[in-house]
Amino acid sequence: MNILEKITQNQAAFSKSEKKVAEVILANPQTAIHSSIATLAKMSDVSEPTVNRFCRRLDTKGFPDFKLHLAQSLANGTPYVNRHVDENDSPGEYTNKIFESTMASLEVARQSVDVNVVNRVVDLLTQAQKISFFGLGASASVAHDALNKFFRFNVPVVYFEDILMQRMSCMNCSDGDVVVLISHTGRTKSLVEIAQIARMNDATVVGITSAESPLAQECSYVLSLEVPEDTDMYMPMASRIAQLTLIDVLATGFTLRRGNKFRENLKRVKDTLRGSRYEKRGE
Amino acid sequence: MNILEKITQNQAAFSKSEKKVAEVILANPQTAIHSSIATLAKMSDVSEPTVNRFCRRLDTKGFPDFKLHLAQSLANGTPYVNRHVDENDSPGEYTNKIFESTMASLEVARQSVDVNVVNRVVDLLTQAQKISFFGLGASASVAHDALNKFFRFNVPVVYFEDILMQRMSCMNCSDGDVVVLISHTGRTKSLVEIAQIARMNDATVVGITSAESPLAQECSYVLSLEVPEDTDMYMPMASRIAQLTLIDVLATGFTLRRGNKFRENLKRVKDTLRGSRYEKRGE
DNA sequence: ACTAAATGTAGTAAAATTACAACTTGTGCC
């Protein structure tokens, strides 16, 4: 693991001279990595072999290897660990923590995505007569985002926030329709019911939700994201980001499947937006 | 900077032998940092001084220094490079690329966030009489998400998708109201107008947008996210994720500022949702 | 006062760097 932390922890187990070395390194690690073993020995007021032994005690192959480890520790600490926000965090601290744990969650999500299901769902979406995106609460904004994306594809796409509208929409489903349901927990009753209604009307139901949840069991296909539950502040944060990224993946798969001509069409949609914008200087 | 990227970029400027060295290092950087100059020279089929010259060309003091830099690059969590989706990518490939470039963008965003402004905006939000979140198109779903978050805080919070509703809402603003406007480009005309209207009515306008854009100039405070423009598929993807994460940061700052009692209140809101859910087995 | 652990000294091996020589590549001139 992180060698700097390791030094701090093992400090008690060090011998007298080794402690001197540890002190010098911890005081100025940046200098340490740019010093030779002789310089560091002089700075710590110990002999060169002592420094070498110090390095070995930390499970490194020797001094150069130790410097490598130290350099890595200094680079960025341990990258992207899920660190929880603490009550006394400064703005800088909680900002970094949130960004980092979001990245950590994305990494976990990336590893848990079943590519085969992604591929199958992209298949379905490209062939769908109508695509619906439904979610409730926090997941509603994810569905909303999906609407934005797929709307540009010039595909019949539907999104409702209202439960009743969602139900009615599903009642009118038929073969060839795809209903994408988004829920972090997969335990929201009304969404499970909607899955049932949609399936009864021959629609294919895709769930972006937790594996083996009640909702997952009602779906034709499940894209599960094993994002660590974020207990902080009692709000699902990272899960939403992972869902959104998955939507991006689906949208990208969609465009790739549709081929070149289709992407030209997309560009036209984008150009249409120009009129509503202030031009960039120099464009 | 990151030495790995540097190697990739300078590749054209390298001489024939230096290219060989670059290739070997890029192919397996992990091996490179644990090799001596002699080993690496042999692997690249060049002489030792060539390797040394290669290191110097990259502005390092020599081979050991180069290894240090390389080690840091590898530790830096820069496996997440912004890689663009290619037409012939397999589902596995584009899935990974999208997740990775999203993470890369978050990292860039994290570094570009101005913590002082975050702190100031959190201040404003905690003292606001009314908070509005407005965005259009893709940014609408971000505003939607913000609504979800702040709604739980039991604060008067407003969100509209409709431009006219947004305008009317801003007309009714008064001192102590905070209007948060979200736009990736910051060039959407109607949103710039809304910023003007809100300010005319004494509201504080916070922009989550690109620095120095027309929108940014109309805002009281700007939270700019320097996310690399993603030209892929002509859709802003990563920028949205960065905006959402920033909303998470603001929401977290909000709850931290409000203190303990407030968080207990949040827990109650969460418990209220229980009734609408299927219980987890064993709860 | 003896033993075992800790530290240092001096020598050795390895690694990196320098200086210089050989080769390659491109350019101007006849």
Added chain:
DNA sequence: GGCACAAGTTGTAATTTTACTACATTTAGT
């Protein structure tokens, strides 16, 4: 178009620096 020359590139060998090993000495604990 070929030849000579210069600039740049690469390699060889010697030198210097750096890290490591073996052994001697010191220190601390029983």
